[in-house]
Amino acid sequence: MFVRHALQRFISSIPVLLLLTLALFGALKLIPGDIALVMAGERATPERVEYIRESLHLNDPWWMQYGLYLKKLIFEADLGHSLLHDQPILTLFSTAVPATIELATAALLIAIPLGLFLGVVSAVARRSWWDRIASLVALTGVSMPIFWLALLLMWFFSLNLGWLPTSGRLSDEVLFDPATESVFRMYVLDGLFFGLSGRGWDLFFSACRYLVLPAVALSTIPMAHICRMTRSAMLDVLQQDYIRTARAKGLSKFKIVLKHAARNAALPVVTIMFLQAGALFGGAVITETMFAWPGLGKLLVESIGSRDFPMVQSGTLFVGVVFVFFNLLGDLVVGWLDPRIKQSAAQGRGHGA
C-alpha cells in the first residue's frame, strides 16, 4: 500500500524532471553567444569552429539535439563534456559531488539538532528569555548575508585565534593522495576508515578541522528555518485540545512534549528538513567559494560565468533532481508518519527555500 503510493509519487515526479531538462536545454540554447566559438578557445580559426559545431551536432534541428541529449543522459549516463575543464562531466562530478555531500551533511548534522532543540525550547517556554534568544538566533540566521558571516568566522577563528584553518579540505601535511587512495571521496569518512584500520587518525582529524567553519557557516540558514518551523508547529500543537487534556490528566510537561506534541508537530518540520537538505545542494554556492571547498556549487558558478554550457546544463539538472528527490523523500516520510496525509496528494506542501 505504502509502496504503491511511493511508486505513484515517484512516477509523477518524472514529468517534472523531464520538463526541467527541456527548460534547461531551451534556456541554454537561447543564451546569446556562439558556444562553438567559446569552445574553440583563444586562437580559433573558422575551420576549427565549424568542426566543433559539426561534432556537437549544433547544426541539427533543436529537437534532434534535445533527443540526442536525452538519449545520452538516460541510456549512457553521459552527462556531457565540460568545455572549461576539458573533461567528462561525470568525472568532475565524481569528486565535486561527494565534497558537497560531505559539507551539506555536516551542515545538516549541526542544523537539525540545534534547530529542533531551539525550536522546541522556545515553543515550550513561550515568551520567556529562552524564546526570545532562540528566536533572535533563528532570525539572525535567515537575515545574515552568508558571505559576511563566512568572512567574520574566518577572521575570528582562523586568523585571530588560530584554531581552525581558513579554507580548503585537507592539510598538505597529511600524506594522503585523494586521487588514488580515497575510498569515499569524503575525507572524513576516509579518515574514519583509515583510523579504524589502524593507519592513524591524522586524516580524520585534519578533515574534520577543515570541515568545521564551512559547515557552521552553511548550517545557519537551515538551522534558522528549522527552528522557526519547529517553534510554530509546536506552538500550534501545544494549543490543541488534546494537549490540554493530557495536562489535565497530570502528565509531566516533558512527557507531553515528547510523546504527543512532537509526533503531531513532526509533519511540517520533517517537510522543511527535507526541503532544506535539498536546497543545500545547489545553494552552497557562496560558502563553497568563500572557503575554497571544491564542491558542486563552486563548479557550477564557474561554469555559468565561463559559458560552459554542458556543465551548466548537467549541473543544474543534477541539483534539480536532488531537490525533487528530497522533496519526494520528505513527502514519503511524512506520508508514512501520518496516513491521513497520503490521501490528499493534491495538497500543496512546502515552498522554495
Added chain:
Amino acid sequence: MRLISTSVSVAALTAILSSFATLPQIAFGQSKSVLIYGRGGDSVSLDPAKETDGESLNVCDNIFDTLVQFKDGTTEIEPGLAQRWDVSSNGLTYTFHLRQNVKFHDGTPMNADAVVFSLLRQHDAKHEAFKFAQMWSYWQDMGMDKLVAAIEKVDDKTVRIVLKSPSAPFLANMAMSFASVVSPTAVRKHKQEFARNPVGTGPFKFVSWTKNEKVVLDEFQEFWGGQPKLARVIFRSYPDSATRLNAFLAKEIHMMNLPTPDQVNVIRLKRPEAKIIEEPAMNVAYLAFNTTKGPFANPKVRQALNMAVNKGAIITGVYAGMGIPAVNPIPPSLWGYDTTISPYAFNQGRAKQLLAEAGYPKGFESELFYLPVSRPYMPDAKRVAEAIQADFKAVGVKVQLTTHEWAVYLDKTKRGEHPMALMGWTGDNGDPDNFLNVLLSGDNAKPPASNIAFYDNQKVTQILRDAQKVTVQNKRADLYRQAQKLIHQDAPWIPIAHSRVAMPMDPKVQGFILQPNGSRRFFRVSLNGK
C-alpha cells in the same frame, strides 16, 4: 526478511574488515621538505604546448625542459636540453646538439626522436599526436607554423630545424614553454589524457592533480641538472584572493602568488617576518581603443583621451606605488625601448579642446570593458576602470563599465566586440617582437585578434616584419624605436602602467627568484629548517 538483512550486513562488514589487511601502509606526519605554493585559479591542463595561461604553464615549467632555457631571473639564453647549437650563415638552419644521458620521468631516454616528436606534433597535421589537442595555441601564435620548414632528426643526439626565413626571435622562442620536450612514450600511452598525466625531464615529476584544489609534484632525483632541494611542491588554488591572503597570513601556504599591492601592505603589517621580493615585471597594462569603431577611428579622439587620464593617481591609488606609468607599449627594461618619446601630459582642458576639434564638443557616450580577474600587470582592473571612467567623465565622455568571465572576456575582445577594453601582456621571451608584433601588428588584427585595438598601420606592420628578419640587435632596436614613435602618434592605446610583481614568502623559503616572463621555477628553492 530479517535473516536476509542481517546476513547482508554481516557479509558487508566482513568484506570491509578483511580489506583492511590488504591495503598498503600509509605513513603520516613524516617530515618531508614540502613547499606549498598558493595561487589563484587552477591549471587548465598540464600539456605545455596546449595551454597559454600562466597557471598551467607555471606548473609545466617544473615538469618539462626546453632545448634552450632562460638563465635564472633573466631573458638570456643558456643551454637546456641542448648542450650547444649552430646556426647556418643564412640564418635558416639551426642544429641542436642534445645533452646525453637525460631521462624522462618514466625512465625512457630523452633523444632526438623525443625532441622531434614534441615539436612535430604541434606542426604537422599528419603527426600521430596532432589531433590530441584542439589547437596548439602558442605554436601558431608565435608564427611557428608559418616560419618552420622542417624539423628533422639528424642522429640520436642531434636535431635540425630549418626555417623559411631568418627569424631573430627564434632561439628565444625555443625557450618558451610550448617548445618543451615531452615523453613520446607517455603521449602514445595516454593520448589526450597526457595533458593530465604529464611526463617530462624536469626537476619535478607529476604525482597527482585534484581539480580545483591542488597539483602535487615530487622531486625527480635523476634530474640532469642535479637533485632538487625540495621533496615535494604543492600548487594550491584559491580563486578568491581574500581567502588566499588569509591562508598566507594563517601560515597555511609558504608562498602567495600575485598579491594585490594593497595585500602586500597588509602582509607587511600583519606578518612582518614574511619575506617579500619585488621585481619590475616585463609587462604592460593598457586600454585599447577599438580603432574600427565610431569615435575611436579618429586619432585626435584617442590622443585627447590619452591626455584625460591621470596615470599618476592610478599608480598611487590602484597600484599602491608598485609600478610606473607607461609611455610605450614595451617596458623600459627591454632593449629597444625608446627613451626619447615624451608622454601625453595629463591635461584635461587640452583634452576637451582636442575632442572639440575632432568634432565632439559635447563629448560622447561609450563602453569600457574591464577584466574580471587580477592579473600581474593589473591587480584590480575594476578600480582602474572606475578611475578612467571618472577621468573621462571630466572631459565629457561618459562610459559604461562592463565585464565578463575571463574566458568570455578574452573571446569578446579578440572578436572586437568592445569599443574600449582594458588588457595587458607579460613578455614571454625578452624580445620586443613579442610585445609589438603580437599586440600591434596589422598581421594580428583579424579576429581572433591578439591586436585588440585592431590597429593596422601599414608602415608599422612592415617595420615589425622587417625587424624579425634582421639579426643584428642594434639594427633591430632602431627599427623598434621607429615603430614606437609611429605608434605613439597614432595612439591606438592608452598605455597605463608597467607594474612591479611581488611574491610574499615564508622566511623559511630560500633561493626563489622571480622570472621576468612570469614563470615560476622551484628547482633551486629550499625550505630552511626542514
Added chain:
Amino acid sequence: MTAKPSVWRLIWAEVRANRTAQSAIAIILLLIIFALCAPWLARHDPLVLNLETARFIPPFFMEGGSFLHPFGTDSSGRDVFARVLFGGRISLALGFLPVLIGAGFGVPMGLLSGYLGGRSDQFLMRVNDCLLAFPSILLALILVAFLGQGIVNLMIAVGLAYAPTFARVSRSSALGERNKEYVLGAFANGASLQRILFRHLLPNILNSLVVVATMSFASALLESAGLSFLGLGVRPPTPEWGAMLAEGKADFYQAWWTLVFPGAAIFLTVISLNMLGDALRDALDPRSERRGT
C-alpha cells in the same frame, strides 16, 4: 462579502500590541527615509574618487577619522557613508521590485490554478514544481548570464525565483476560498473569470500574501546582495550593499569599515523585515501557513 476583519485593521492592531513589530517598523521606516533623503544627508558624491589623498580614511570614532567622512572612505577614496545611503536606495529597490515581479507572475497563476482545479491545476502545479526545483540563486545566475549584467535583469531574475512561492500560496488560499458563498454567488451572477479572480478572491487572500511578500522582500534583498557580491547585477561604480561587500572583502585588513557598514546595513534591514513579517503573520493568520518561513 466575508466576515473577516480587513487586513489593515488586523495589522494595525498587531502593531499596537507588539513591541517587536513596532521596533521593526521603526527601523524600516528610518532606513527608507535615509535612502530617500540620501542626496541631502550625504555630504559627498558617492561616485567621486580620490585615489591620491583620501584612500582608507577610518570612520569618525577611530584615530585619523573625522565627521567629514563619518564612515570612512574606501579603497578608491569614496565616502562610505554616502555610498551606504545611496546604496540603500538600490538595495531596497532590489528587494522590493523583484517581489512585485514575482507576485505579478505568481499570484495570477496560483489563483487561476487553485480556482480551476482539476487537470489545469495539476499541470500548472507541475510547472511550478519545476521552477521551485531550481535553487533560486542558480536560477538567478543563469538568467543574468542570459540577459546580461544590469540592475533590471537582476531584478527580473530574482523576481522570477519568487513567483512559485506566491503561486503556491495563492493557490492554497484559492482552493480554500473557491467554494465559499461569495465566490459561488459571483459565478452564478455571470462574472468573468478575471473578475472572480481579482475582484473577489484576491482581496480575501491578501492576508497570506502580505506575509509572503514581506518575507520575500527580505530574502530578495539578501539574494540580490549575494548576486551583486558574485559580480552580477549593478555595474560599477554604482553603490549597492552587496557589491560594496565584495569590494570590502578584499580590503578587510586595511579598512574593515568598508565591509562592516554595508554588511550591517543589509543585516539590519533584513532582520527588521523578517521581524515585521513574523509579526504580520501572527496578526493576520495565527493558524495558517506556517510553512517554511
